[in-house]
Amino acid sequence: MSVRRLAEENVQPASFAFNEQNAIWAEATIRKYPEGRQQSAVIPLLMRAQEQDGWVTRACIESVARMLDMPYIRVLEVATFYTQFQLKPVGTRAHIQVCGTTPCMLRGSEELMDVCKRKIHKDPFHLNEGGTLSWEEVECQGACVNAPMVIIFKDAYEDLTPERLEQIIDEFEAGRGAEVKTGPQIDRWFSAPAGGPTTLLGDEASMGGTASGNAEGEGASVPPSNAARAKTAADETNPTLKTPATAPAAAEANAKAAAGTAEGEKPAPESGKS
Ligand code: FES
Numbered sequence: 001m002s003v004r005r006l007a008e009e010n011v012q013p014a015s016f017a018f019n020e021q022n023a024i025w026a027e028a029t030i031r032k033y034p035e036g037r038q039q040s041a042v043i044p045l046l047m048r049a050q051e052q053d054g055w056v057t058r059a060c061i062e063s064v065a066r067m068l069d070m071p072y073i074r075v076l077e078v079a080t081f082y083t084q085f086q087l088k089p090v091g092t093r094a095h096i097q098v099c100g101t102t103p104c105m106l107r108g109s110e111e112l113m114d115v116c117k118r119k120i121h122k123d124p125f126h127l128n129e130g131g132t133l134s135w136e137e138v139e140c141q142g143a144c145v146n147a148p149m150v151i152i153f154k155d156a157y158e159d160l161t162p163e164r165l166e167q168i169i170d171e172f173e174a175g176r177g178a179e180v181k182t183g184p185q186i187d188r189w190f191s192a193p194a195g196g197p198t199t200l201l202g203d204e205a206s207m208g209g210t211a212s213g214n215a216e217g218e219g220a221s222v223p224p225s226n227a228a229r230a231k232t233a234a235d236e237t238n239p240t241l242k243t244p245a246t247a248p249a250a251a252e253a254n255a256k257a258a259a260g261t262a263e264g265e266k267p268a269p270e271s272g273k274s
Helices: 020-031 038-053 058-067 072-081 102-106 109-119 162-173 248-264
Strands: 094-099 133-138 150-152 155-158
Touching: 020 038, 038 058, 038 072, 058 072, 094 109, 094 162, 102 109, 109 133, 109 162, 133 162, 150 162
Parallel strands: 094 133
Antiparallel strands: 094 150, 150 155
């Protein structure tokens, strides 16, 4: 794990400001939170600042702190904690974050880092000659089952070999990064076993297919579970009733049926009461 410090003063800009479009977005984002909870917008604001300028500067941290009425140190803590925030300039076409935690290490992350050292720079956080590429080692990115893997900006590239990582780096260097397939780089459906499911094979139709059969991400059709559901007959928890968002016609029919029931079930006035 690398030490996360702000960039040297000689690369820090004197000031930071959101551009007009991002400033409007930032104000709207802050308004989403209840009064007194505006500090919850710290992560989205820092991320938008990074998307605007490419990295999180000291001036940016101070500016976000002022916008959210937070002590500078609190925003600095957030920015230096998450490896998703870049604290110094990174490659303009790709910043490769190689997971080096145990599962990825056991599956070859050191060879992936050798590729980065050879193709980008011998040291992490250094730009290549053209300023287009950089790399670093990070801790677990939550895709251990598909180890080894790297993150490039917001996307994960998994089940990597050194050869495949070389190809991916070349694609990004050539400006074709958006065309590179994300996720598993082998015949695997998300995190299912390589080559297709090996368990629960009795009803393949409900499993949604295999790696090659459903690589576009069509979800499996699995009936909703009743586990931990409250035992109640309220309409809000009736799974057979469609919601207006998913089936407006069915929702209208439900509403009419409910109104009819309510009308028909009106209790008769009790005798002796006015
Ligand atoms: S150890 Fe690499 S993603 Fe978890």
